[in-house]
Amino acid sequence: MLNAAIAIKRVSVLADVAVQGRFGADKGAPGVTLSVRHPMSIVTVIARKDKTEALGQALSAAYGISLPAVGESTGKNGLALHWCGADQYFAVAEDKGEGELYRDLKARLEGLASSSEQSHGRVIIRVFGPKARALLAKGTPVDLHPSAFGPGKSAMTQMAHIGVHLVQTDAGTFELSVFRGFAENFWEWLTEQAEEYGYQVL
8 A cells, every 4th residue: 555645735715716917998007916924824913801911011022013903904024913803903924834823822912812713704905106105095984195104004804795804014005804714706896997997016
């Protein structure tokens, strides 16, 4: 009998939909660039009652990262923390291996927070380019003017009737996190709205 190692590879739910190429208006440089960040480690961290301050201290000691204020994001050494509700945060990092970030957070934050693995349940789409802000403004009531929503800002919102976690990571780049089950519908809406600007998928 042959002994063969079984390799399991994570595949994005958008693998067959987010096809690389240039689409929409074809005059000049594309106004928007889209890419799917995959694979990613995503963990929801919810502070327990009266433990928010202690949680912040534990995160600082363990990762050198501060707890973000309402509507903010923080990050250091490849780990980002995004506010996503009252005493609730998304911890996001490049894929660290199956469940590794979750297990590490759970162990380090024991008694201070409840952690929930979301890596298979959410999809992160990166949007950047000169028309990125205009594109996203089509779908959200969040004020995306640079004076109101700039780098390091974080918001829970809706686009196309789909719940979206929105983060601006730098001056021209946004990241949108949606539940896996809505990812294809959201991608369809996003690309349709981007056609007038011309867009490319990486």
